[in-house]
Amino acid sequence: MSGDRQPRPQDFKVQSRAALADPALRASFRSAMDFLVDKRAAQFPDIGAYERLRSLGTRIRxxxxxxxxxxxxxxxxxxxxxxxxxxxxxxxxxxxxxxxxxxxxxxxxxxxxxxxxxxxxxxxxxxxxxxxxxxxxxxxxxxxxxxxxxxxxxxxxxxxxxxxxxxxxxxxxxxxxxxxxxxxxxxxxxxxxxxxxxxxxxxxxxxxxxxxxxxxxxxxxxxxxxxxxxxxxxxxxxxxxxxxxxxxxxLEHLPPLYTLLTRSATGQxxxxxxxxxxxxxxxxxxxxxxxxxxxxxxxxxxQAWRDQRFRATLQCIRCGACMNHCPVYTRVGGLSYGTTYPGPIGAIVSPHLLGLDATRDLPTASSLCGACGEVCPVGIPIPELLMRLRGAARRRPAPERKPLRDEGAARSRAETLVWTAWALLYSRARLYRWFSWWATRLRRLTPAWQGGWTRGRVPLRPAPRSLRELLAQRRR
Amino acid sequence: METDTHVYLFATCVVDLFSPQSGLDAVEVLEALGVTVAFPRDQTCCGQPAYTTGFADDARRVAAAQLDLFPQPWPIVVPSGSCGGMLRHHWPRLFADDPQRLAQAEALAARTVEFCDFVDTRLAASQVADTTPVRLALHTSCTARRELATHLAGRRLLAKLPGVELLEPEHEAECCGFGGTFAIKHPEISAAMTEDKLDALQASGCAQFVSADCGCLLNLNGALERRPTTLRGLHIASFLRSRLATRGAEQRR
Missing domain, CATH: 3.40.50.10420 (NagB/RpiA/CoA transferase-like)
Known part of the structure; x- marks a missing residue:
């Protein structure tokens, strides 16, 4: 990806697909990230001592x-x-x-x-x-x-x-x-x-x-x-x-942060x-x-500072440990993100820099596995912030707050409808029982194509009987 | 050894509709430990799918519908780790602005126990009937691992079973690529993670792998069925039931 074609966050999906299809790139990122992960781990042999240092660094920031x-x-x-x-x-x-x-x-x-x-x-x-x-x-x-x-x-x-x-x-x-x-x-x-x-x-x-x-x-x-x-x-x-x-x-706040930075970043x-x-x-x-x-x-x-829900974003000391440990970053590489800051930290920083519209695919590009939050040396709850950004991109801003840039830009009627219907179904027990009864009886009608899910997997199909029915039979 | 006589089973939506056998096996294992299992029939889902996608209001509606279903002070056993983490850590957050529900959610969170965690502290070696040697790998959901340390409970539990050799696949702690709606919004990235996870499981030489997270199992087994292999993931409750002298096991003989 050199030359004129500068990657953009709007093209994350296309760029990440291209990166995934490049076995050499994937192998080199994997081995480079494994190397950094091991070097960092060697610097923090005592989990208790690490947790104390990290909590000090968090408080300082x-x-x-x-x-x-x-x-x-x-x-x-x-x-x-x-x-x-x-x-x-x-x-x-x-x-x-x-x-x-x-x-x-x-x-x-x-x-x-x-x-x-x-x-x-x-x-x-x-x-x-x-x-x-x-x-x-x-x-x-x-x-x-x-x-x-x-x-x-x-x-x-x-x-x-x-x-x-x-x-x-x-x-x-x-x-x-x-x-x-x-x-x-x-x-x-x-x-x-x-x-x-x-x-x-x-x-x-x-x-x-x-x-x-x-x-x-x-x-x-x-x-x-x-x-x-x-x-x-x-x-x-x-x-x-x-x-x-x-x-x-x-000045006395510097040594703990410096220690956290070098050990987390390069394992030095x-x-x-x-x-x-x-x-x-x-x-x-x-x-x-x-x-x-x-x-x-x-x-x-x-913008991130004035909204308490997002202020922790700014605690970052730019060590890069979150990207080294991220299973998504490890596979798609940094250029796919099309932003200055890639990986998990990029996904929580970039929406404030570039707006939630241009960066709409970044907060969703995480399985929320939590590896980033676990290794963050200054305790940024990255998965939590990703979820909040997903929400902010998809919902109308609350009238009492100053909205984020492009808040609600990724709102889609279809997606909102799906979750409204889902909430209705799963918050009414009788309706859900009726649904699950039919879903199990009509399981053969489950579509063979289920969007992204069936790209690499067999279709999801309900079991012949739900657990609640099996348990009821068993008790008889 | 703990001495609860009753527990609630919060089976989760995935178990109810897609993996009921895991739920049945969990019930059998719990009963084999001498515990009476109550299954509140109005239960549906912990709300996680909407919550992690950014639809907290919808998640709150669903979670709120569960709050009154567990009136007795019994432990609430959850056979799917990430759902357990949802109850334990995220329900209180969902109701942060609603004092009455917050109190309820916090009380429920305090009683929530992940399946392996519950069984591990109560299982006696004398209850194990089948000791056939087997090479096993353990896959733990990454959220459950980080929110509830389920990998430790799972390892402890498997270590109590004679004949089980626990293998450690490469990048054991790494995510399997499921991540709820992530698998649908970014299918290629998700699939790449899943394929790597399966390669590592197959390379480990395990005959079977177990997990206490049904989301991961749906994902991994769904992808394994596209591979020319007989390797499958099994809910740890199902594996456990096959090793214990449970009512169902006796009936099968």
């Missing part, structure tokens, strides 16, 4: 969201006092405009960028390119995808759907002067050499932020490759962009780099950016 407006104000004050320029962006286009303004003031034609899902959300690369600015991905996975015109399929392992052979071909085609090789170390060396040049020349470094600490005015960036550190220290200007929900109150006890940026280069310091900006993006997050 709940606490931060309960005080969100206040913490954001305090964060802004502390950042401003440190000399960091804070920008508020309600929409992706607001955010892109801020990037363009900063680039224009510095006459920048290029940016180097560390891995940032929020920058994917606003399609920063494309927007900058449209204005003649070359925004280069420096995370190796993201760099591979950018060279190939592809999109991330996982929030932590963006190029997990690419094979060694794919990377070899992409580098040979797109990096001038590189020799063809399928040796992983050599491939990484080729990529790194190409990226070094870009770091040296770029006037602006862009990153995301995993956490924002309100009390200290710090931007926290978790990474393994060191490209994030280069983006935040080599260019003269550092611009960080993240969602408004990433704020936490105190610590990452190679943990960058805490607290202001631009100070007088007497030899390096670091002279200018630091933070762009805080809303893009639908306020």
């Amino acid at each position: 709940e606490h931060a969201l309960a005080k969100l407006p206040e913490l954001l104000e305090r964060l802004e004050q502390n950042l401003t006092a440190l000399g960091v320029q804070v920008h508020w962006a309600e929409t992706p286009s607001d955010a892109n405009r801020i990037f363009l303004d900063i680039a224009a003031r510095h006459g920048a034609q290029a940016m180097v960028k560390g891995k940032s899902m929020v920058s994917e959300e606003i399609e920063l690369n494309r927007e900058m390119a449209a204005h003649g600015i070359d925004c280069v991905e420096t995370d190796m996975g993201e760099y591979i995808l950018q060279l190939d015109g592809d999109r991330p399929s996982h929030i932590i392992m963006p190029a997990i759907h690419k094979t060694k052979a794919d990377v070899s071909r992409i580098f040979a085609e797109k990096i001038p002067g590189s020799a063809h090789t399928e040796d992983v170390d050599e491939l990484i060396a080729i990529g790194r050499r190409a990226l070094r040049e870009r770091f040296r020349d770029a006037p602006i470094g862009v990153t995301g932020a995993n956490f924002l600490v309100a009390e200290t005015g710090s931007l926290v960036l978790v990474e393994n490759e060191g490209n994030g550190r280069l983006c935040t220290s080599v260019p003269e200007v550092h611009v960080a962009i993240t969602g408004i929900e990433k704020v936490i109150e105190r 006890a610590v990452t190679t780099y943990l960058n805490i940026v607290t202001g631009p280069r100070r007088a007497g310091e030899k390096d670091g950016p002279r200018e630091v900006h933070l762009i805080l993006l809303d893009n639908g997050r306020t």
